[in-house]
Amino acid sequence: MKRQEQIRKDLIEVFNRRYATKKFDQTKKISNEDWQIIMEAARLSPSSFGYEPWKFLLIENQQIKEDLKDLAWGAVNSLNGASHFIICLARNDVTADSKYAKYMVEEVFHNQYEEHSPRTDAFRNFQANDFQLNDSKSLFEWACKQTYIALGNMLTTAAWLGIDSCPIEGFNREKVSSYLIDHNLMDPEHYGLSHMAGFGYRDQQITPKTRQPLDKIYEVIK
Template sequence: MNKKAIAKEEILNAYRFRHATKEFDPNKTIPADDFQFILETGRLSPSSFGMEPWRFIVVQNEKLRDKIKNTSWGAAGKLPEASHFVMILARTHLDTRFDSAYLKEQFSDFPEDRLSQYLGMIEQFQKHDFKLLDQERFLNDWAIRQTYIPLANMMTAAAEIGIDSCPIEGFNVERMNELLAEEGLLEDGHFTISVMVAFGYRKKEPQPKTRRPYDDVVKWIE
């Protein structure tokens, strides 16, 4: 097999290996360099317009983990057993609106005329194409959807080096945001909880993976 074929098979094997791990081995810890690699794949992930509307909070503090476990029914079985636990936050409309200070800083390396043009294109997209400015919730939800790109990339990267993961949506958004606000992690409404993900090593082997048939999932128009 040539290098390309080997790389393709290795990637597919990572997808076959990955599963939503429900029980982690509390006696196994992810090496620091391996977890840094996982976070870097998240940081390098693509985002619409290059906004990067996210923040990754790595929660290793036992007291905060306990608070999260008591606030999230979905995390109850993963904490404190998971080696590493990440809360993915999304930037709110305060940062993602076309005229926000954050976007002006994000694209500050643009020449002034190009910056004005680019922000104008984002304004058109938000106002008219996706109508994200009709309600604050729309823009916030759009940013939350963006965070699932680094989430997927981090889980896949982890699987490629033999590390397990489990994405977690099992929580009440308002209660979790209240907890995070109390901990000073939402920066006065500039962030909101999006999704959480636990990383570690499986305690037992999962059931065989099942997926819908290829022809039902993929449709070609020629």
């Protein structure tokens, strides 16, 4: 019981210590060991039907960082000081009949791919009828939603490790996408741009949380 109490306390502390860091200490670098755990949190994240419709680009190239500053106003703080800077891509091609689905079923789920297996049929039906994911734009937005689950896990994992972070949507999607395509960093046949994130160590006080009380956002239905 004592242990459970401690876990509860630790969890809330971690959620309070995670905040959207505006100023990073550019002299402090995340260790490779810690970074691998953050990426493992992304890799192990859940996704709809398990198709993992994401790719994470760790941007180490200084010129790319400089170029992004003009296109991504919300990323400037991270680009200036974060130890690690991520661009997350979401797939736009995950359908039951895609090459990618066949690859996932065979290479990752270790099943035989069949056009009309119960899994493939259920997935096709879900996309067509339940969620009406019938074009690459809606497939892309559906995949983006899932990348945010990985993002949340990465932010929380970083906080557990004493690492600060900032999630980023402050960019012109069209301009950054064109940049990534022009620099061969994103193949638009398979991917679109979802979000960015910076990870590192703060060079400022933690911003205290401003949140609505639970009763404004939570209702128990009896």
